[in-house]
Amino acid sequence: EVQLVQSGAEVKKPGESLKISCKGSGYSFTGYWIGWVRQMPGKGLEWMGIIYPADSDTRYSPSFQGQVTISADKSISTAYLQWSSLQASDTAMYYCARPLVSGTAISWGYWGQGTLVTVSS
Amino acid sequence: SYELTQPPSVSVSPGQTASITCSGDKLGEKYACWYQQKPGQSPVLVIYQNSKRPSGIPERFSGSNSGNTATLTISGTQAMDEADYYCQAWDSSTVVFGGGTKLTVL
Secondary structure (H helix, E strand, O other): OOEEEEOOOEEEOOOOOEEEEEEEEOOOHHHOOEEEEEEOOOOOEEEEEEEEOOOOEEEEOOOOOOOOEEEEEHHHOEEEEEEOOOOHHHOEEEEEEEEOOOOOOOOEEEEOOOEEEEEOO | OOOOEOOOEEEEOOOOOEEEEEEOOOHHHOOEEEEEEOOOOOOEEEEEOOOEOOOOOOOOEEEEEEOOEEEEEEOOOOHHHOEEEEEEEEEOOEEEEOOOEEEEEO
């Protein structure tokens, strides 16, 4: 069974750094892209970027380029999303997802349970 | 940048057919997919490659894509189908989501 298990909720202060994780299991982690999606409170889905764990090829949405860093450690089947300096506007639910089909990034068939990040002074 | 436009809300009576549209420039030349998201839950893929249903998705969910518009159709809508629905496409190595449509079953 394919599973994406994300790290737990975080409460941070503005200016702090953060790294959240997404561990894949039940499939070949290196054979599929992993994507990150932001959902601000009461708002829609926003694509942040994707990474191909086999070679760490990473693509960012223009809206998030330079704002976050996406990485992966294929030895432990885990992808990461990190911030160097959080802002209150980063408060949101963050989802990782995997495409339905290997080697593509078109349709995201598997989703993690989400990680709620709250940034408040 | 590429944009996908959805109506903010659609209402349907139980047992009737609901149609949710998604518009984008030459969208019919791309693959469109649809996600269902219920409150407090992660999104679920209900249609991919314009009209295919993933395993476990009821047959009442169908999709089409032509010209500038993709459409998600829910036949015999049930109360459990009340949710937010998002269309999504892939353009220039970028994942693009529509703004979402709240489907109300009343």
